[in-house]
Amino acid sequence: MTTPYVSPLADSLKLGVIQTSLDPEAAWIGNAKMSRCEEERAISEIRGYFAAFQQEQPRPDIIVLPELAVPTGFETKLKAMADKMQSVVIAGLDYRAGSSFGEVHNEALLIVPRQWRGKKMGARATTRRIGKTYPAPEEEKKLKSVACEFKRDPSVWLFDGGDVGTFGVMVCYDFLDLERIAMYRGKVQHLFILALNKDATSFRHVAEAVSRMVFCNVIVCNCGHFGGSQVVCPYRHAERRTIFHHSGAGLATGQIISLPVSRLDLHQHKEYPSFRGEREFKSLPPGYDFSEALVQQLAKFG
Template sequence: MTLTSFEDALRVGIIQTTIENTSAWTESVQMTRYEEERVIAEIQQHVASLSLEKPRPHIILLPELSVPTGFLQRLRRISAQTNAIIIAGMDFHVTERHPTKKVVNRAAVIVPDGWGRRDRSTRTTISYVGKTYPAWREDQFLKKLGYEFQKTPEVWLFEAGPFGRFAVAICYDFLDLERVAMYRLRIQNLFVIAYNNDLSSFEHAAEALARMIYCNIVVCNTGHFGGSAVLSPYHKSEKRLLYRHQGNGLSTSQTVSLPIASLIEAQSGGAKGDFKSLPPGAEANPGLIEIETSILL
């Protein structure tokens, strides 16, 4: 694709649900019935609100561990109706029960077949991005219930046609330096879905990695803690932070526009415009805009 083939901006809807871990996961790795019903109501309310926006979001994010497994099929219908990719942190998924009980923590990437081309789709495809490294408290919680965290040592890059490329990281994986090296100058957007109470550390990391990877970074955290943020590697600090939400216990949603074509031009060694210089040691990648891309598979 040529530079002129890329869209100016990607609209991303960020939804914060307010699941409280001590009541959602008590004696099981699946959410309690009460929390399931409450979070489903929150999701439906915010998706309905985002779908009324003109124009609608291209992509909608839901935090880590925020979607009950039984709600996935309904979420696929919502993706088709809104024609938005939905990246959703799913509840724990049990992969083995004998001889060892194992679970994975994963995100569902739901892609409608008419994404980017129509107002409504007829079907969706789904891929899963797994978490590689559990947080310490997550690991201890699972062990207490007799489960072993099953690592998913994979890194996905998603082709999104005129919207460039994006990657998805789940919470603690965001701090994995090997991923940072793999993402560097290869993506335009990194979506981080989280259930994280170390808010300042994640925001500081997002600002640093937006420069090191040289991409837009969106952190979608649980509303129980707050702390979602969107950053882009702009030169001016007041422009770099596109969105921040602080305040705990708040169920919210917001749509943010992320630069695409202008960022790709800067990544490719063209005019950097409002963006910072390429990171030290990084060479411009002129082949970035020549790679044949397609809508997500």
């Protein structure tokens, strides 16, 4: 007789979403550095939402900010704020100059505090840089117009979050990379996407599809200038699937939400928790735990 799987994970993950209202047209004028005015506004909004989250008990396990949201000169201070909050922070950094003239990197910064979820993580807060692989066409065009070249980082990151699950991090346009999405299938409970995306509607549809195909929570944190930040979970009941969605252009917001972890993990291992007398989550996608070796067939007509 097979022993039932017992999830070692926590019931839930407490997530803080900060959607800053940075204006892309005003932020980068004539170069690939955020303007002073937009820097000050970004810093003011980040400080304000961190101060609000500081009042929460317990505080968020993870705090996420959009692509290109954090001025590079604020990185050290953000690290100290994450350490004080005792929260992991995943934030998009302003463009960073590369080793060659005109070369720029678009990166997410992941900060792990010294203390996290009641455990000592290290002697000091540590960071990891998660580079973007594919620039959006408009992004690449604008960078070239100011004599800058996008530096690709062809890496896929997988993070072990202990009892809040395993997660991946992507920067905006990489979310549309099918090969990358397939690599996460069966390996994560959460996917974080940091975005600065005008077409928030398309990303909403992609998030819903990826949540089903990878079978995990999908978190899209978009720039508030365009709106559309959302969190999707593959629940069976349609009204539960969108855990968070913030619409409207030019709006900054901060929100704390709870994501399912252990119950999702149980379902991923085919121990199906119930809700209202039915399975709580949708059926696992084909190929989640076993894939057929498909053979390509080419038919010619005429």
